[in-house]
Amino acid sequence: MSDLKALIFDVDGTLAETEQDGHRIAFNQAFAALGLDWHWSVEQYGELLEVAGGKERIRYYLQQYHPNLPYDQRSPAFVAQLHGLKNQYYQQLLQQGKIALRPGVQRLILAARQAQLRLAIATTSAPHNVMPLLRKTIGADSPNWFEVIAAGDIVRQKKPEPDIYHYVLEAMAIAPAHCLVIEDSPQGLAAATQAGLKTVITVNRYTCRYTYPQAALVLDHLGEPEKPFIAIAGNPEGDRYFTLDLAQRLLRSPVHL
Secondary structure, three states, X not given: OOOOOEEEEOOEOOOEOHHHHHHHHHHHHHHHXXXXXXXXXXXXXXXXXXXXXXXXXXXXHHHHHOOOOOHHHOOHHHHHHHHHHHHHHHHHHHHOOOOOEOOOHHHHHHHHHHOOOEEEEEOOOOHHHHHHHHHHXXXXXXXXXXXXXXXXXXXXXXXXXXXXXXXXXXHHXXXXXXEEEEEOOHHHHHHHHHOOOEEEEEOOOOOOOOOXXXXXXXXXXXXXXXXXXXXXXXXXXXXXOOOHHHHHHHHHOOOOO
């Protein structure tokens, strides 16, 4: 029987609604600052999210929408400059309090900490985006609550490849059977599943259109006592918000509940 010993969280779209209200806006601000007439709408950004990683997303956009640009506007140096500027604007949005945690996230992290469960993060987002989000939304010391924060380019291949989760498991010296992952996307689910990790999906505007047959549970969010979740797939067995007890039951049960 597998006992729950660790929770592993994705960041963008899972901890907070960072994509539509954060990264997308920051990308558009960076485009304008460099005098580019590009604008990523809510709908277009949903398409671009099929590509994991900010620099990778820019390169995909250039290939698909601006393949004939001069080399200096599609070179690795230009992509890095644009991505760096976008991160500066994203930091400003964070500091202005424009990006909030999703329902149930803080409650679950605090409960895990009180229960002395191990915590980790596995994300394609850059570390300098992850740390301010944690400090601003959870607490100044909260990055220290996570035993491992695997972020950005720390592994060669990003989600949906499982490298980031293999890295976390190795760094924590823990077996997949003792961990539960919280993700929000098909790419995240694929990465975690390939690493042998049972996964709960909390969908958002961009990821609610997909199905997640490999997930242990699919919810609209983690829920609060006064704001219950909606179970989209799987059986929470009467629970109205996500708890450590529910996490333990999921870990001990077959994937299809």
